[in-house]
Amino acid sequence: MSDRVVLAFSGGLDTSVAIGWIKEATGAEVIALAVDVGQGGEDMDVIRERALACGAVEAEVADVRDEFADDYCLPALKADALYMDRYPLVSALSRPIIVKHLVAAAHKHNASVVAHGCTGKGNDQVRFEVGIRALSPDLSCIAPVRDLALTRDKAIEFAEREGLPIDVTKKSPYSIDQNVWGRAVETGFLEDIWNGPSEELYTYTQNPATPREPDEVTITFDKGVPVAIDGEKVSMLQAIEVLNERAGGQGVGRIDTVEDRLVGIKSREIYESPGAMALIAAHSELLHVTTERELLRYFRGVSQRWGELVYDGLWFSPLRKVLSTVVDEVNEAASGEIRMVMHAGKATVTGRRSEASLYDYGLATYDSGDTFDQSLAHGFIELWGLPSRMAHARDNRING
Numbered sequence: 210m211s212d213r214v215v216l217a218f219s220g221g222l223d224t225s226v227a228i229g230w231i232k233e234a235t236g237a238e239v240i241a242l243a244v245d246v247g248q249g250g251e252d253m254d255v256i257r258e259r260a261l262a263c264g265a266v267e268a269e270v271a272d273v274r275d276e277f278a279d280d281y282c283l284p285a286l287k288a289d290a291l292y293m294d295r296y297p298l299v300s301a302l303s304r305p306i307i308v309k310h311l312v313a314a315a316h317k318h319n320a321s322v323v324a325h326g327c328t329g330k331g332n333d334q335v336r337f338e339v340g341i342r343a344l345s346p347d348l349s350c351i352a353p354v355r356d357l358a359l360t361r362d363k364a365i366e367f368a369e370r371e372g373l374p375i376d377v378t379k380k381s382p383y384s385i386d387q388n389v390w391g392r393a394v395e396t397g398f399l400e401d402i403w404n405g406p407s408e409e410l411y412t413y414t415q416n417p418a419t420p421r422e423p424d425e426v427t428i429t430f431d432k433g434v435p436v437a438i439d440g441e442k443v444s445m446l447q448a449i450e451v452l453n454e455r456a457g458g459q460g461v462g463r464i465d466t467v468e469d470r471l472v473g474i475k476s477r478e479i480y481e482s483p484g485a486m487a488l489i490a491a492h493s494e495l496l497h498v499t500t501e502r503e504l505l506r507y508f509r510g511v512s513q514r515w516g517e518l519v520y521d522g523l524w525f526s527p528l529r530k531v532l533s534t535v536v537d538e539v540n541e542a543a544s545g546e547i548r549m550v551m552h553a554g555k556a557t558v559t560g561r562r563s564e565a566s567l568y569d570y571g572l573a574t575y576d577s578g579d580t581f582d583q584s585l586a587h588g589f590i591e592l593w594g595l596p597s598r599m600a601h602a603r604d605n606r607i608n609g
């Protein structure tokens with residue numbers, strides 16, 4: 210075992226205790242790294258101080274919010290990525306960027322081990338460790354909860370015994386992970402999949418059932434990148450933040466689902482991703498307008514596969530990278546504006562405008578000005594139906 214370990218530090222009970230726990234179990238010094246991916250909540254300086262107070266020899270904070278938005282959330286938006294058609298990959302997207310910064314910290318501090326707070330039952334352990342070992346095969350990984358028997362009871366006992374500056378009574382019955390792209394809530398009474406989520410689970414979204422005025426928004430895209438909201442220029446991070454507020458204020462982006470984890474377990478998940486879901490709704494509609502039919506059909510498969518790879522911890526895989534180049538190519542034409550009404554938990558597209566539109570009014574109209582030659586349809590239908598006609602006639606001939 211190395212004498213230096215870099216720990217992915219969240220400031221919660223498990224990772225706070227992990228600092229002393231790792232030291233006791235292995236004799237190694239622990240360097241804590243807190244990565245700010247827009248999770249909000251406690252001040253990052255407070256979290257840093259806590260790591261030192263818990264015995265870390267060094268504690269660092271990496272503010273990677275813009276990098277996360279630009280290099281992880283944006284590719285997911287361009288791919289309209291939804292795992293199992295629902296989940297916008299909130300946690301799955303944050304792991305690779307945390308990995309990147311953990312590996313950099315390990316090199317900087319001459320550590321040969323990276324530690325994280327995951328259990329042995331989830332996806333995140335896989336995402337961390339596959340990522341770390343892909344970027345730096347010389348590093349090894351340790352998860353105190355999984356590998357060093359750091360149970361919840363022991364963590365509370367340890368924190369009390371050592372007088373760690375963490376309120377053990379504040380530990381939530383849920384496992385929560387959040388960042389600017391959204392929020393995931395698991396465990397507790399949600400493990401009975403018949404139990405409906407209670408309102409206090411939600412923090413990014415208001416109750417969709419509360420009566421309120423609808424909110425109309427226009428999003429401008431440039432090659433798939435949201436560059437303005439209601440005409441105001443925004444960075445990717447700002448686009449997500451503004452829509453988290455506005456779509457969240459309308460209860461948009463609540464998801465209650467049972468999903469297939471990579472480790473084979475089905476799990477109950479509550480997500481809230483107002484900004485992400487509003488952006489994906491707008492972006493995918495723009496692609497409907499600007500993408501040629503066959504390419505759009507193909508893109509759906511690419512989108513699904515992209516989401517599965519990222520979910521399954523394969524962000525750093527060659528296939529994910531190749532699929533991202535296809536996604537970028539499709540987005541070359543995705544420039545224009547989408548107007549949406551957000552209300553009562555839904556973001557509904559009501560208008561689209563694009564220089565790169567493939568929608569042709571003359572071809573589509575049933576009014577005067579029709580440029581479509583309807584006389585061509587007859588022959589087209591004859592030939593299109595030929596194979597089915599032949600097969601049907603054959604079946605009738607043979608089977609009677």
Ligand code: ARG
Pocket residue numbers: 298299300301332333384385386393394395478
């Ligand atoms: N099930 C989701 C995923 O695998 C969310 C995981 C959230 N992580 C957590 N520690 N609560 O991406």
